[in-house]
Amino acid sequence: MGTRRGRERLERCASCGRAVPRAKAVEHSKRTHFTTDLKEDNVTYTGFSDVYYCISCAKHRGIFEIKKRENARKREREMYG
Numbered sequence: 327m328g329t330r331r332g333r334e335r336l337e338r339c340a341s342c343g344r345a346v347p348r349a350k351a352v353e354h355s356k357r358t359h360f361t362t363d364l365k366e367d368n369v370t371y372t373g374f375s376d377v378y379y380c381i382s383c384a385k386h387r388g389i390f391e392i393k394k395r396e397n398a399r400k401r402e403r404e405m406y407g
């Protein structure tokens with residue numbers, strides 16, 4: 327039997343398609359918005375889907391900045407709230 331370190335799950339970067347270990351992937355909740363404009367119905371779905379980015383794509387897209395801001399806000403609330 328081979329010694330496989332296969333416990334780490336791989337996620338696919340939503341931007342460049344590279345496989346990234348979950349530990350290094352940057353999770354980002356993306357709001358998805360669907361509109362079906364059919365004759366009889368006009369339905370709008372809004373939902374969140376989790377996407378993953380590799381670190382360089384996350385940097386490029388400013389996701390780290392968003393995360394930082396979110397974390398800072400959370401921390402502030404914990405400290406002063």
Ligand SMILES: [Zn+2]
Pocket residue numbers: 339340341342343344379380381382383384
């Ligand atoms: Zn990427």
